[in-house]
Amino acid sequence: MTRLVNDPAQFADEAIAGFVAANERYVHRVPGGVVRSTAVPDGQVAVVIGGGSGHYPAFGGLVGAGLAHGAAMGNLFASPSTQQIVSVAEAADAGGGIFFTYGNYAGDVLNFDGAQERLLARGIPCKTVTVTDDVVSASPAQKQKRRGIAGDLTVFRSAASAAEAGYDLAGVARIAALANERTRSFGVAFRGCTLPGAEAPLFTVPEGRMAVGLGIHGEPGIDETGIPTADGLAELLVSRLLEEAPDGLGVDGARVVPILNGLGSLKYEEMFVVYRRIAELLERAGIEIIDPHVGEYCTSFDMAGTSLTLFWPDDELAELWEAPVDTPAYRRGSVAPRERATAATVVDDEATGIPPSDDASRSAARDVRRALETIVATVDANVDELGRIDAIAGDGDHGIGMQRGSHAALAAAVVAADAGAGAGTTLGRAADAWSNRAGGTSGALWGVILTAVAERLGDDGTPAASAVAAGVAAGASGVMAHGKAQLGDKTMVDALVPFSARLSDAVGTGATLADAWRVAADAATRAAAATADLVPRMGRARAHGRHSVGTPDPGAHSLALIVTAIGEVLADDRTDDRTDDKEAT
Secondary structure, X not given: OOOOOOOHHHHHHHHHHHHHHHOOOOEEEEOOEEEEOEOOOOOOOEEEEEEEEOOOOOOHHXXXXXXXXXXXXXEEOOOOOHHHHHHHHHHHOOOXXXXXXXXXXXXXXXXXXXXXXXXXHOOOOEEEEEEOOEOOOOOHXXXXXXXXXXXXXXXXXXXXXXXXXXXXXXXXHHHHHHXXXXXXXXXXXXXOOOOXXXXXXXXXXOOOEEEEOOOOOOOOOOEEEEOOXXXXXXXXXXXXXXXXXOOOOOOOOOEEEEEEEEOEOOOHHHHHHHHHHHHHHHHHOOOEEOOOEEEOOOOOOOEEEEEEEEEOOOHXXXXXXOOOEEOOOOEEOOOOOOOEOOOOOOOOOOOOOOOOOOHHHHHXXXXXXXXXXXXXXXXXXXXHHHHHHHHOOOOOOHHHHHHHHHHHHHHHHHHHHHOOOOHHHHHHHHHHHHHHHHOHHHHHHHHHHHHHHHHHHOOOOOOOXXXXXXXXXXXXXXXXXXXXXXXXXXXOHHHHXXXXXXXXHXXXXXXXXXXHHHHHHHHHHHXXXXXXXXXXXXXXXXXXXXXHOOOOOHHHHHHHHHHHHHHHHHHHHHHHHHHHHHHHO
């Protein structure tokens, strides 16, 4: 557990600030993460990595000469937001284009893809390779769906070495894809991790048992077995990985870089005992071991566990692998002294004026603020329960993420409304703040929903019920387009689509917004409850589907809670209006 905490909600930000203060010879802080503090040659491809905090030395600890040029760093176990990634990429850009590489998780894919789209629109060339090394998270036939764990290191280092060697953007992407194809990982855990401020770990393993195939965000294992001896564990790890050598490669005579990775609280001495047997088994199989690694390279906060990665380089990858590296947490060879770079200046896209609006829209902006206050109160009241149901098959951070996002949205709305913004601008600023502060999948998708509604509200006149319904419908379409989820995948979509459909139908038949919203909220509540019977087909929970049957999807459940609470506010407003009418007569 984490003992040294101030405010748990600020833990990641404070940890990043301390990391930068301790490593200024390597990194500068920029909005959203860190970039190298040493000079980069003009025209070099910038390798930008990233993901949630809680995995040190990934991701900030791997920024420096010979490795990443920048790291976008989200909150604990939450992907960085699109805007955070953009700001890091722009600060790291040296004119050769941006190469993104990160673990294959839904929130990271959603936000990094969004960042790439923005950068391409600004004329900055970009390419991406996601890391998919975890052999237990999908079958070989669906290896593109596998998640990235400690194999991140081999892909990051190979791509960065290619960039340092002068490869162009296409060449760096080719090397990263080849390294990913030749990397396989498999992990086990004896105890789950406990996030700052939490009273219990995200998952537990019975005494004397071991979780097999865990996730690095606190996801439970795919299977469970008794704890073997150190030699027995080595045999389990090696045998599973040798079953799946990269296509076209034989085992006997192959060169392999073995990486035994500690997940947070396993002692180095224990890992050395395990590695002793791993080395024996690899050599017995006829493998030539090169540059073995034993240590912490991608952790899961304080999880007690370990993973084995086998990297099978060809001649080109082996040569790149020997290039020197000098970062805060990972050093190889001898890097020549580098000139210090000037701290990057990043323009804040949100630092713009308030567009003009009329009195009616400014009045509607106050209603937007009230709705956001209701969302905050609803999330705060349910944050623990949302975390609990998310931890059953995920990483348990849904409540925390919703809390961060909703509070940031309300704060941004207050500033905008107080500055005279209309309803559309007020909600639009709230949408950007939610997405940027929450990060993760839910942060990005709530940003999509609120932005779509904001665009329909505009800054002139009183928004009609039909405009609100159209905005919700556009938001639902946007969520499905961005998140790639469909009905039945056990996601937010399963509650959002019925809500939108019923809202549009009721408004279309002439119902007031309050009446239509109530009917739609009832539909969302029933649909969210029905997700308990579904097996997830998207996101982190996909690999742990059997664990979540019987529990509703947290994203669908939180949406149903929120729209129900907003419906009660709309009903109260209608009652107040009728009372005012009676008093006036």
